[in-house]
Amino acid sequence: MSTRQILPGPLAEGPSHGYALKRRCGERFPRGRPLAFGQAHMPLQRLVRDGSAQVDGAASDRHPQRTVYRLTDEGTRESAEWTAEVAPSVPSTSNEVFPEVAVAILVGSDPAAYLHHLDAEPRWPNTTAARLTVLTTEIDAS
Template identity: 45%
Template sequence: MSTRHVLLGLLAGGSSHGYDLKRRYDERFPQARPLAYGQVYTTLQRLVRDGLAAVEGTDSDGGPERTLYRSTDEGARELARWADEVTPPAPFVTNEIFAKVVVSILVAAAAGGSDRTSDAAAYLQAQRAAHMARMRELTELKTTPGTDLSTVLSADYALAHLDADVRWMTTTSTRLATLTAEVDTA
């Protein structure tokens, strides 16, 4: 997710302080990786530097000084361009789970183990259990009365990805002997 574009999107609704942008980010993207305040302010400074946002003023309201940011016309054009871009599917599949399966086979081979698939199978079983636990948490979260639509949609997205991982783990478990043979000959 592009933090700069998300912040520009939040600024599209009007001028805002960094603290308020962070709070609104947390509300709109409840299942996303948390955004640190430092990241918000660093990104805002870059947006100002690049002419996509501007400082509208500062105030203190009896507390620490707070800077008010607004999107510029160039920022609005950049946001529209980004929002219209089709996100291309990832050109490379980076899968840490698959890497750990192969490494488990390699480690068992280096140790001279006769059953090289058992460590990989055990790892897949443990990983599947962790995925299933997370899927239960997300299902409970999205079915809790009063849950907002942003949270439900984020949970649905995560559940679809976790489900795909679980199906992949099931298929891989049935192919471990063949994978082990390929790893051994490579």
């Protein structure tokens, strides 16, 4: 799983600059590997290059000017395709199921369509379900 695959989820919540996306990733995927400052910028540029995101202006409130990005319909479609894939379970690697299902929810897909992921990872469906409930509640409240 790459930063490029994860960023469309938080970006689907609304146009943002890299630092705001770093913060959202930390909030949405607290147990994942945290993004370092500046780590989102190259993947964002690749998303723009590939048509999955586009520049949506700039923000310059009290900070140097920051490029603001937004997810495109193509980016939403690509994320839906990625989240529909079942990642094979591999010992001693980080688990992709939660971030994959979370991105599916963030880009507006039906979470029920991704329940097959829980079959792929029978070790932690209760934890995943609880975290997804919190995420869905937060998204519905915003």
